[in-house]
Amino acid sequence: MMKLRTVVATALALASFVPPAAAGNDSPQTAVDPVGDGVGGGDIVALRVAQDGGPIELRVRTREGNNIRTGPAWQPGSRSQLVLNMNNGSDGRPQWAVIITPSPSGARARVVWVGPAPDPTPPCVGLSQPSPAFIQVRVRQVCLGLPGAFRAFARYRYDRGGNGTVDSSDRAPDFGYTPTINILN
Ligand SMILES: [Ca+2]
Ligand SMILES: [Ca+2]
Numbered sequence: 001m002m003k004l005r006t007v008v009a010t011a012l013a014l015a016s017f018v019p020p021a022a023a024g025n026d027s028p029q030t031a032v033d034p035v036g037d038g039v040g041g042g043d044i045v046a047l048r049v050a051q052d053g054g055p056i057e058l059r060v061r062t063r064e065g066n067n068i069r070t071g072p073a074w075q076p077g078s079r080s081q082l083v084l085n086m087n088n089g090s091d092g093r094p095q096w097a098v099i100i101t102p103s104p105s106g107a108r109a110r111v112v113w114v115g116p117a118p119d120p121t122p123p124c125v126g127l128s129q130p131s132p133a134f135i136q137v138r139v140r141q142v143c144l145g146l147p148g149a150f151r152a153f154a155r156y157r158y159d160r161g162g163n164g165t166v167d168s169s170d171r172a173p174d175f176g177y178t179p180t181i182n183i184l185n
Contacts, residue, residue: 038170041066042158065132
């Protein structure tokens with residue numbers, strides 16, 4: 001019996017010396033979303049979160065391409081809206097969001113704090129389209145209060161023709177968040 005206790009105690013002592021699982025920061029992480037629960041360029045198939053010491057990067061992949069600068073879905077009068085809800089891993093609610101909306105020059109993005117805190121002072125977010133089926137944002141960590149961990153989910157309301165008719169509304173992933181990544185500062 002004493003011997004068993006000794007073995008257990010030794011195992012626990014050794015466990016305390018094992019470094020955290022994060023060799024690096026487990027970045028990137030991707031959540032997949034079903035094909036067909038949105039329309040074309042509004043159907044999210046994957047959401048990826050990544051960070052490597054600099055800005056936090058979120059990348060939405062859609063089933064079809066959709067030009068966020070010149071496409072009708074992102075011109076004034078369109079009801080398209082892509083919201084990237086972001087969380088520091090501490091509880092179930094988003095603390096911040098990137099909100100992407102139409103404008104005369106196409107899609108534009110801003111960062112908001114969810115709740116009573118004032119929104120961060122821009123510049124906070126860069127919006128780009130590495131290829132037609134990807135929408136990417138890079139968020140400055142300081143605008144989120146330098147979180148230690150990060151995860152996200154997306155809601156994409158898509159007005160394909162930009163005529164005020166919402167053609168689809170896709171949440172990705174369908175439930176919960178992407179896996180969590182640790183943030184390197
Ligand atoms: Ca989908
Ligand atoms: Ca979905």
